[in-house]
Amino acid sequence: xxxxxxQQRVARLGREFARRGMESHARHLRLxxxxxxxGLLDGFRLELHWSCELIDEWxxxxxxxxxYDVRPARSRCRGCGGGSAPGNTGLYTEITFPGGYKVGCHxxxxxxxxxxxxxxxxxx
Ligand SMILES: [Zn+2]
Numbered sequence: 001x002x003x004x005x006x007q008q009r010v011a012r013l014g015r016e017f018a019r020r021g022m023e024s025h026a027r028h029l030r031l032x033x034x035x036x037x038x039g040l041l042d043g044f045r046l047e048l049h050w051s052c053e054l055i056d057e058w059x060x061x062x063x064x065x066x067x068y069d070v071r072p073a074r075s076r077c078r079g080c081g082g083g084s085a086p087g088n089t090g091l092y093t094e095i096t097f098p099g100g101y102k103v104g105c106h107x108x109x110x111x112x113x114x115x116x117x118x119x120x121x122x123x124x
Pocket of ligand 1: 077078079081082105106107108109
């Protein structure tokens, strides 16, 4: 990814965080953006823990590029069938955001997004 592409992605992500009321994320990302634009971050991770990889992760979470599968709330794992039965600890919530969360499977490594209100159609 070129710096220009990353900058565009960061700007879009910042607007999305703000739109979703994720103020702390938006504020940290603004600093990341400034550092990026001034060429201060080449080869460095910012101590705010924003990185190219994390930008990519949120891009996937919001389904813009190479997005994670969006599945109904409390889905079982499609990879291995692990899931929502009481006492089953095979699944874990990795990241939450207003309106949804990312679920991961300990057993097979699969990951997907579940939205509150099962509002799958409004996402993309
Ligand atoms: Zn699994």
